[in-house]
Amino acid sequence: MEKTETAPKKQVNLLTRILIYIGIPIVIIYGISSFITLYNVNTSITGLTEKQLATESDAAANEIAGAFNKYLEITRQMAVNSQFEDVTAEIMPGMDPMAAPGFAKAEKSLSGVKASDPNILDAWVGDPDSNNLLLSKGFYASPDWIMVERPWYTQMMDVGGTTMTAPYVDALTSKMVVTAVSPIYRAGTKDVISATGLDFTLDSVSAMMSEYKLGETGFFILASADGQLIYHPNQEYINTNIKDSNMSDNIKDAVLTQKTGAIEYSSEGLHNHGYVAMVGNTGWTITTGLPDKEFNSAYNLIQLITFIIMLIVIVGMVLLTAFTSKKIAKPINMLAGVANKLAVGNVEVSTDGIAAISSEITELTAAFGEMADNTREQAMAAERIAAGDLMMDVIPRSDQDVLGISMADMVKSLRELIQETEMLTAAAVAGRLSVRGNTDALNGGYRDIIAGFNATLDAVIEPLNMASGYIDRIGKGEIPEKINQEAKGDFAALRNSINSCIDGLGALTEGNEVLALMSKNDLTQRIDAEYSGIYGEIAKSINTIQDSLIIVVRAVDDISNGDMKMLDGLKATGRLSENDRLIPGFIMLMENIIMLLEESDSMAKAAVAGDLNNRAHASRFPGDYAKVINGFNNTLDALTEPMQEASQVLNELAQGNLNTAMVGDYLGQNGQIKEDMNKTIAFLKQYVHEISETLEKVSNGDFNQEITANYLGDFVTIKHAINDITAHLSEILTEIGNSANQVEAGSRQISDGGQALAQGTTEHASAIQQLSASI
Incomplete structure (x- = not known):
């Protein structure tokens, strides 16, 4: 029966395999790392931009709140002016206010308040008993004007103190106006007997808003407590309510409910990122807006650059891999050609023209050359033997040269066969017929010799084929089971050599398993088996890498727990190689953290001891560590400056100098300290002046004195x-x-x-x- 031959399966060449198994994983890993990097960069840039929006919103809100607080503070000062309390007490229902004794003096004071700021339209005092409104020039009264029904009065009573109304359009000037009002209390009580106030325009506030800049396309929005838009980049929205705009509902709700914080909203058909901040305690809000295009511009640029770099790197890596793979594959393919020629009996081959890029391929090429030379010499010897020339000597190359030894034995056997033949011939000529030779040699012995030689060849070829199969599987990355078949002589040595190779390859298998666990941060497994040669060195190197990673993990754990005990050990270990950056990097990290802790502890001890002039030395630290130290120093500066100035002012007060005040420019609670300190000094100065003036008159014999001004506490x-x-x-x-x-x-x-x-x-x-x- 004829055997049907199947077409051999087409195998992928070495160049393609290298590109697939090395190039593609590198490209995938680089792509994943680039994606992770871009994600982290996007998160960082977004966080920084949102913080900037919050800072800009808060800064603008604080500045606008400061402008409003100035007018609110004026009304508070007016409310404690005894002139206004006295004049409202003097005016009776139905009486001409100008006939009151204190009217002229109160009118002059109101005129002074109006003249103090060009944005103040008028300053006034309201009397609920007579329903008169004393102005900076004259007064206002009308039968249908009832003070307690005015919106600003009811708002003041609801708030229980100084307040500011919603903006409105002034009928005379057509400007946006806001009324600030404060109650006047009966001395020593919380009973409201009248109110002071002033009307001021929002021109200065609008001018301030127009000066604020936010990037290239960013903008600011100012809205009152009831949602009226005071400032908006779209002029058509100004003096309208936010509910009537085409902005998204979430920004409308945030403004109307005074919900502060980061927000994303749409306005004018654009999606914006912003931050809503409160303007003091007024209920007004300032909202920033930065369109998506500018908000994401930095990230988009980095993303584009990263993609370009990634494309260049990928193309470069593919070309480099292809070039390197070609350099590796070319000599191997040429060696395969040499082997194929030898396999078909062509001994006229040479490896001289094969160039290699590595010592391993060079050694392989040299081995192929020696094998070809040996095969050529043995082929020439076989030709001479085949021609009947048995006078030659076949010298084996080594004790393992099975073919050389066999050929020498064959020549010897042939010589003995010839001698036996000559002996038998001579014996026959001599008539010695009883001499018998090797019947196999005389009667079909040549055929038996050939058969025996064939059997010998079979005995030689079988172990060689088995060895070739094992080597082929090993070359493809497979690690076969050991050879358990019985073998003798040189075949046993060959079997033992292959089994030793398989044992050594076990180091690669175990090393691969350990490296796979190490890639998942599992450092619990080691290569414990003993291997010889290069395999033992590989096992030792993997265990050394694992030991280094264990040290790194322990160091990271200790650092995360604030324990720097490994620093001395790492210093003692030192740099493991010229290119070792891991150990020196951890040493520098621990030293920087220790210096940072020492510097922080020194600053804390100095602060507890009252030494607020002590500062940390940022020059000792690199990079962001210096930023941390500068942050500490800046925080101390912000805290100590108002405290030192307040201490100086209090010292002046202790020495009787009431003509002092805090003049520094402070924000937040520091600004409140300054405001409270200056207010206290003003009250003390007023009280001391009146008391001193009264006592001076008494000392001069004028006992008809009485202090009538309103005092507190x-x-x-x-x-x-x-x-x-x-x-x-x-x-x-x-x-x-x-x-x-x-x-x-x-x-x-x-x-x-x-x-x-x-x-x-x-x-x-x-x-x-x-x-x-x-x-």
Whole structure:
């Protein structure tokens, strides 16, 4: 039966395999790492941009709040001015306000308030009893004008203090105007008896908003508490309510409910990123807006550059891999051609023209050359033997040269066969017929020899084929089972050599398993088996890498727990090689962290000890560590400057200097400290001046003095004490004067009774008068 031959399966060449198994994984890994890098970069850039939006919103809100607080503070100062309280008390229902004694003085004060700021349209005081509104020039009254029904009054009462109304359009100037109003309380109570206020335009606020810049296309939006748009890049929206705009619902809700924080919204058909910030306690909001295009511009640029670099790197890596693979595959293919020629009996081959790029391929080429030379020499010897030339000597190359030894034995056997033949021939000629030779040699022995030789060849070829199959499987990356078949002589040595190779390849298998676990950060497995030669070196190198990674993991764990105990050990270990950057990098990391902790501890101890002038040395630290130290120093600067200035001002007050004040420019709570300090100094200065003036008049003999201004807190007790003292002194001196007059009158009556007594009485009365004058 004829055997059907199947077409051999087409195999992929070495160049393609290298490109597939090396190039493609590299491209995939590089692509994944680029994606992760871009994701992290996008997260960082987005976070920084959102922080910038929040900072810009808060800064603008604080500046606008400062402008509003200036007007609110003016109304508060007006509310504690006793002139306005007095004039409203003087005006009775139905009375002409201008007839009140304090009207002119109050009008002058209101004019001064109006003149203090060009944005103030008018300053006024309202009297709810007479429903009169005292202005900076004249007054306003109308039968249908009832003060307690005015929106600003009801808002003030609801708030329970100083407040600011929603903006409105002034009928005379057509400008956007806001009213700030403060209640006037009855002295020593919380009873509202009148109110002070002022109307100011938003021109300066709009000018401030127009000056704010946010990138190239960013913008700011200012809205009142009821949602009225005061400033918007679209002029058509100004003086309209945000509910009527075409902005998205989420920004409308955030403004109307005063919900602060980061926000994404649409306006004018563009998607924007922004931040909503409150303008102080006014209920007003400032919202920033940065369109998507500019918000993502930095990331888009980095993404484009990364893609270009990735494309260049991928193309370069593919070309380099292809070039290198071609350099590797070309000599191997040429060696395969040499082997194929030898396989078909062509011994006229050479490896001289094969160039190699590595020592391994060079050694392989040299081995192929020696094998070809040996095969050529043996072929020439076989030709001579085949021609009947048995006078040649076949010298084996080594003890393992099975073919050379066999050929020498064959020549020897042939020589013996010839000798046996000659002997038998001579014996026959000599008539020695009883001599018998090798019957196999005389009677078909040649055929038997050939058969035996064929059997020998079979015995040689079988182990060689088996060895070739094993080597082919090993060359394809397979590790076969050991050869368990019985073998003798040189075949046993060949079998043992292949089995030793398989044992050595076990190191690669075990190493691959350990490396696979290490790639998943599993460092629990090691190569414990003993291997010889290069395989033992591979196992040792893998275990050394694992030991280094274990040290790194322990160091990272210790650093994360704040423990730097491994620093001395790492210093003792030192650099493992010229290109070792891992150990020196961890040493530098630990040293920087230790210096950072020491510097922070030193700063904390100095601060606890009260040394607020102590600063850390940022020059000792590299990179972002220096930024951390600078952040500490800047924080201390921001905290100590207002404290030091407040200490200086308090020292001036302790020395009796009331003409001092805090003048530094501070933000947030530091600004509130400055404002409260200056307000306290102003009140102290006012109280001390009035008390000093009253006591000076009393010292000059004018006891008809009384402090009538509104005092707060413990100063109310001082005010009442001084008033009581002046009143009691006046009463006592009056009684002493009356007594002196009565004594004088009695003395005159008694003088009629006797000259001596009258004279003594007169002297007594004179002494009393002198005492009275002295008192």
